[in-house]
Amino acid sequence: MFQQTMKTDPGSHAVVIGGSIAGMLTARVLTNHFDRVTVIERDALPETPEFRKGAPHARHAHGLLARGQQIMESLFPGLTEELQxxxxxxxxxxxxxNLYVGGARVQPFESEIEVTISSRPLLENAIYRRLRTLPGVSFLLGYDVTGLTTDEERQKVTGISLRQRGQGNQEEQTLAADLVVDASGRGSRLPQWLEALGYQPPSETSVDSQTAYMTRVYRRTATTPMLYAMPQAPDHARGCIVIPVEGDRMLVTLIGLNGEQAPTDEAGFLAYARSLPVPGFYETIVAAEPLTEPYGFQRAANRLRHYDKLPRYLEGVLAIGDSFYALNPVYGQGMTVAALGALTLNDCLYDHRQRATATDMTGLARTFHKKLAKVNAGPWQLATGQDLRWPCAAEGYRPDPVTRLIQRYFDRLLVAMADNGELAEAFSQVQNMLKPPTSLFHPRIVWQALR
Structure with missing residues (x-):
């Protein structure tokens, strides 16, 4: 799964912009190929698991899919045991x-899939503590990256310019690097930096189902369920997630699509919860002790920056994670897609080093972005295929006959798996990125879904 035996070139240096999970997983694989790796992060990363200003989405329920857990375990052996x-x-x-689809309960089924559930801050902090102990890794915290530096011909990156936050009109500093990887997320400024250097910025595709989250933390009890009531177009725009996490807490996230949004006041929050077709859900949270006020989050549109289709590449700079593919978090794919991106980068660097030194990045940007686009095609199609079924996202969009046929098939599959364990396991394998979506078109699965 993961090449870990690469020899680094003395003096080679890579910079990662962004210290979230995508950035730290990227930094980990770069240690296989570069003598030094520096992570630049705007926030001061906490020593203990805490919510931080630069990651507002971290307050909401997160699910690390089984494939993502496998990759992270290969990058940091023993991580799963440490988290537990x-x-x-x-x-x-x-x-x-406890899974509900379209208001129907999916009956418990035998599954090979084991995952480890925690808050995002716990996972992020565990990775941070592991990463910073690795030889050659350093963090620059509290810094904003302000641009890229290049050679005189503006053909390859030579590093970054940066400024310490909160220091007024302090002069910019520069940091030399052989490779710069942008993992700064949805707010990435890489397109503007490329344009300022005379390069065409990537075109963008956006699909917005107007997803909104509202999350509150409660005291967990011995009977706290793990629950996912999945919204389903066109009639079930509301859903919820309940996950028990460390510290005897549970995260309750209310979901709304197509313009639905849970109120922030307590009465409205509870009324929204009561409207969900999930027996016992409202009673569970009414009886629980709230530990926080509700927190909202709405930046959930799918957005793809087409770095794989640029006519000309600035050598030595890459985009990864949400900087490249930002997916609607309602489908729980983000952290696993970040892990797949790190794995893809490791493979590309390993292949690149067979014909070039660690300081020669010629051709890497084109190869990496095109390969990662293929890796991310499945998650993108899953997220946007579902979101385009909501009226707010589908304005002007008319699915072709094949797409409509596939949509009807998946509707039948989701209904049939409510009391069919084999179908439920097949769906879960795909949802956890352990098998490709095409596996759901195996004749045995199709026959059971349609009979």
Whole structure:
């Protein structure tokens, strides 16, 4: 799965912009190929698991899919055991997840899929503590990256310019690097930097189902369920997620699509919860002790910057994670897509080093972005294919006959799996990125879904 035996070139240096999970996983694979790796982060990363200003989405329920967990374990051996020792909860996706689709309960089923459930800050902090102990890794915290530096011909990156936050009109500093990887997320400024250097910025595709989250933390009890009521177009625009996490807490996230949004006041929050077709859900949270006020989040549109289709590449700079592919978090793919991106980068660098030194990045940007686009095509199609079924996202969009046929098939599959464990496991394997979506078109699966 993961090449870990690469020899680095003395003096070679890579910079990662952004210290979230995507940035730190990227930094980890770069240690295989570069003598030094520097992570630049705007926030001061906490020593303990805490919510931070630069990651407002971290307050909401996150699910690390099984494929993502496998990759992170390969990057940081023993990480899963460490998380569980810190209070993360091992969960079987068939026996312990209460799944509702379109208001119908999916009956418990036998599953091979085991995941570890925690808050995002716990996972992020565990990775941070592991990463910073690796030889050659350093963090520059509290810095804004202001641009790229290049050679005189503006053909390759030579580093970055940066400024310490909160220092007024302090002069910009420069940091030399052989490779710069932008993992700064949805707010990435890489398109503007490329344009300022005379390069065409990537075109963008956006699909917005107007997804909104509202999350509140409660005291967990012995009977707290793990619950996912999945919104389903066109009639079920509301949903929820309940996950038990470390510290005897549970995260309750209310979901709305197509313009639906849970109110922030307590009465409105509870009324929204009561409207969901999930027996016992409202009673569970009414009886629970709230530990926080509700927190909202709405920046959830799918947005793809087409770095794979640029006519000309600035050598030595790459985009990864949400900087390249930002997906609607309602489908829980983000952290796993970030892990797949890191794995893809490792593979590309390994292949690149067979014909070039660690300081020669010629051709890497084109190769990497095109390869990652292929890797991310499935998650993108899953997220946008579902979101385009909502009226607010589908204005002017008319699915072709094949797409309509596939949509009708998946509607039948989701209904049939409510009391068919084999179908539910097949769907879960795809949802956890352990198998490709095409596996759901195996004749045995199709026959059971349509009979």
């Amino acid at each position: 020792a810190l209070g993360a909860i091992p969960t079987n996706m068939g026996r312990e997840l």
